[in-house]
Amino acid sequence: MRRMLGVVLTALLVLSAPVWAWATNGMNMIGTGAVSSGMGGADVAVPAGCTAIAGNPAQLATTCNRVVSVGGAFLNPQMEVTMPGQSGVDNEFQLFPLPFAGYAQRIGTSRWSVGVGIFAQGGMGVDFNNVKNFMGNDDSLYSQVAFMRLAPTVAYNVTDKLTLGLTAFAGYATIDYDFFPRGVQGQHVTGLSSYTIAGRFGANYQINDQWAVGATYTTESSLDFDGGEMRFNFGPGLGQVTYRDVKMDDFTWPRQVEVGVSFKPGPKWLLAFDVSWVNWAAAIKTVTVTASNPNVAVPAGYDTLTIPFVMDWKDQFVFALGAQYEINDMWTVRAGYNYGQNPVPDNTLNPLFPAIVEHHLTAGFTFTYQDWDFDFALEHGFSNDQTNNGAPSSTNPFAGTEVSHYQDTVHIMVSYRF
């Protein structure tokens, strides 16, 4: 069963590759789908179609018949890293596709709705070339963290006002990174992957025709990466040694609590506000890479390498505010704002994993033609700068390094009701 699940997820990942994301609330996207993203990610108490699979599963109950949605996002991050005593280096051009595909339907005239979807939960990645390494030579910093989820979902109308939903997440994550591979102690790591399961419970309560409240709870996804390979640079003498068994421990996708409210001040308006708490502090502490099974004989003590990445991320609060206005039967416009506290501490900032963007503005629209919806949204993550102010040490090699980052994302989606 696990093998079959792995094959399915791997196939979907390959079909949608590359899906590496620079995500924006920590490592999470601010929203999935052009509707949610167009409202700044404020979607917990907002009716949704298929994208409820990636949001509040209780909102799946707003699907009355059958709907299929296909789309995704294209994300363009702009980053700069400045090592101490050096000039800044921009990242290479990157445009990451983040796919979404889902199907949902009401079971007849019953109170049950079901759906299934696959989507990019988030991730991050950098690609800096010609950065001076600790030896003063041109080198590179590169990382790709990707996390896809396959999500069967069910929702049930308990009463006319109360709806509950449940999503089971089968996840597949991958990590590759380069840490100054041309310098001494440099690392080139590929092929780390992990399967994981998690769940999300959601509720929505329609207080009256104007007000609704919702909430979700998402369990953490423990990721045990293995199956990787590392080329470690010992410098003069041993030179490059390839370790054929590499794993990464203590990298977890965090649990999360979201509450939201929506308000309809008039028949054409919808306002929404969400607050989320993301438990990064329990999820991302010290991530340890262990490499063993070298391809050549190495001196005693080098059979197994243990490399800690001290990250100690902080818990994060995310605030999302969105508005929607229905111009007529065919056009609906949206706007939103999203603020997510930077979870990366100043003293552990690592340019390989700098998820530091905080402020986002979004705008979007839906064009409806007969049974088709065409959704579009633009998202801008404003520039944020951060400097590692920790003391230099073997576990904090980037002391004094500054990172700045902003990004633009285009979301598109097509939905068909039948």
Added chain:
Amino acid sequence: MALLLLAPAPAGAEGGVAWLGYEQAAELARQAPRPIVLFFSAPWCYLCKKMQRQVFSDPELAGRMQKQSYPVLVDVTQEPRLMELYEIKQVPTTIFLDLNGNPALRLTGYQNRAAMGRALMFVTKGHHHRMSWEAFSSQP
């Protein structure tokens, strides 16, 4: 006198469509034949409520519906007999009955104001005798 008691609310009321009961509409249709519009809904149905809010609340459409037809709101949780009779598999479903009480058009899912207005014309003007709904609705 009986007809007066059974008469629907005035056309174009600001409050939208004034729904009738099924038996009430059937009786009215026997007295003064008009098509019957059956709107099948459920209390938990989001798109049904959206249609109530955005489509049937429109004064112009509501006026036309009440002037040209007998609109009936059917709660499938309260009317299992009608749900079975009209083979309702999902809500919202809107069925237009012709002057003989036979289904002339069945629309499933959310319908916007334009589609509902066109469907009303399709049945009340007798277009359903001459062409399919697909052909009619695709006309400019």
